[in-house]
Amino acid sequence: DLQRLGELQSELAGMADFTATYLQCQLLLIKALQEKLWNVAAPLYLKQNALASAAAKQILEETYKMEFMYSGVESRQVVIIHHMRLQAKALQLIVTARTTRGVEPLFGMCEKFLQEVDSFQRCFISELPHMQGSFVDKLLDLMPRLVTSKPSEVVKILQTTLRQSTFLHLPLPEQLHRATANIIEPTGESDNPLRFTSGLVVALDVDATLEHVQDPQGTVKVQVLYPEGQAQLIHPKPADFRNPGPGRHRLITQVYLSHTAWTEPCQIEVRLLLAYNSNRSKASAKILKSTWSESLEALPQSENGIEGTIPFSKPVKVYIMPKPARR
Numbered sequence: 001d002l003q004r005l006g007e008l009q010s011e012l013a014g015m016a017d018f019t020a021t022y023l024q025c026q027l028l029l030i031k032a033l034q035e036k037l038w039n040v041a042a043p044l045y046l047k048q049n050a051l052a053s054a055a056a057k058q059i060l061e062e063t064y065k066m067e068f069m070y071s072g073v074e075s076r077q078v079v080i081i082h083h084m085r086l087q088a089k090a091l092q093l094i095v096t097a098r099t100t101r102g103v104e105p106l107f108g109m110c111e112k113f114l115q116e117v118d119s120f121q122r123c124f125i126s127e128l129p130h131m132q133g134s135f136v137d138k139l140l141d142l143m144p145r146l147v148t149s150k151p152s153e154v155v156k157i158l159q160t161t162l163r164q165s166t167f168l169h170l171p172l173p174e175q176l177h178r179a180t181a182n183i184i185e186p187t188g189e190s191d192n193p194l195r196f197t198s199g200l201v202v203a204l205d206v207d208a209t210l211e212h213v214q215d216p217q218g219t220v221k222v223q224v225l226y227p228e229g230q231a232q233l234i235h236p237k238p239a240d241f242r243n244p245g246p247g248r249h250r251l252i253t254q255v256y257l258s259h260t261a262w263t264e265p266c267q268i269e270v271r272l273l274l275a276y277n278s279n280r281s282k283a284s285a286k287i288l289k290s291t292w293s294e295s296l297e298a299l300p301q302s303e304n305g306i307e308g309t310i311p312f313s314k315p316v317k318v319y320i321m322p323k324p325a326r327r
Contacts, residue, residue, distance in 0.1 A: 014176035014212075018070055018077075021062050022170045025084050028055040032091060033163050053095045059088035065310055068219075068276040071212045071247070072176040079127040080170050085278075086120055087135050087165075089113060090158045097155040106151035114146060114154075133166035177212035177247065181220075181272040181313035184208060193265060193321035194257075201258045204318065208272060210249040216241050219276065221309060222255055225269040232257075233273070233309075257320065265321040272313040275306045 032055035063085040067078060093113050097106055117139050121128070131137050138161045139146070146154055185207035196202035210216055220241075222234040240253040255270070 014070060014072070014178045015172060017178055018066060018176050019170065019172065021066055022080070022084070025059045025062050025088075026167060028059055029084075029087055029091065029162075031055065033159075049095050049098055052091055056088045056091040056095065059091075060085060063088070064276060064278070064308060067278065068274060069179045069310060069312060070176050071179065071214050072173050074173045075127075076171045077173065079124045079131075080168055082120060082124070082278075083131070083134060083136055083168060086116065087162060089116065090135070090162055094155055094159050094162075097151065103151055106155075110151045110154045113158075114143075117143070131168065134168050135161060135165035138165060179213045179274060179312055180211045181213070182209050183270065183272065183313055183316045186270065186316055186318050188316035188318065193319040195321045195323065196257070201256050202320075204255045204257055204270070206251065206253050206255055206270065208251045208313065210251060210272075212247050213249060213274070216249045216251070219274050220251060221273045221275050222253065223269075223271050223273050223309075223311075224255060224257065225271075225315075227266045227268070265319065267317045267319055269315040269317055271311055271315040273309040274312050275309050277307040 032052040063081050067073065067081045073081075090113065093109055096109060100106055117136065120136055121140060128137065128140075139158075142157060142161070146157060149157070183206065185205055194202060194204065206222055210220065213220060217236075217238040220236065222236060224232040224234070226232070234253075234255050236251060236253040240251055242250040242252065244250055251272075257268070
């Protein structure tokens, strides 16, 4: 119903999509934690683990979209998003514990999760009074016990706490807009192939419009998918972005293609991605520098500061025709 509302009233589309995504995450979590699904014989573990693992993965993906694909998101929403993400990570840990042999690997996983709970507390300490009865509220009460428990006990506590936690309502800001991108050039409709000599470089012009993208110079990337599955990520220069009006940007850039693995005519795919790093998000920015370095020193820092990417344009196919190099 919310998605239908967004289709009917464009000014409410962002708000409706955002709310629908949060409710979908909550439903996925409830479904994955159903008692009858966990009290099953060992041979049925695999099916339940697959369902719960898929639910956790989807929730994580959706929370990154909620945090980074919308303009207008405030700290009140960020804390709820991070809380949902923490629950998904707890679910992942529970699933992993059921399929992992030996205790040693679980020690590290439990330690990392408890560090994330501690980091959450430091980051959102001012919001905690509004989260009574929630998953993280119960975990913080249990922290003295959790840090001294064996991994198997930690996993049992997490499972029980997830089931018994209060559903947190999502407060909405006055305005929310979902980031969108439309690739104008290449059109994907041309029959004329892009010809070049295999092993050499050819330039492909890319022209796209961007709506409601925050910090496009730092977040918008161009991805090229080659026929055999190899992906190339291109970082446009800041000068490639224009700002024709509020909430609108234009990307005009060139992508350089080169490949030696094939010489046959084929299609490549071009799309735009939003790069993100949750450690550097608005929420994390609140942590004092000293606390920041302490709480995150155990978390891996990704290359170029990019933790992940979210596709936010339709892919466009480009027909290319490499010619064999002359001997």
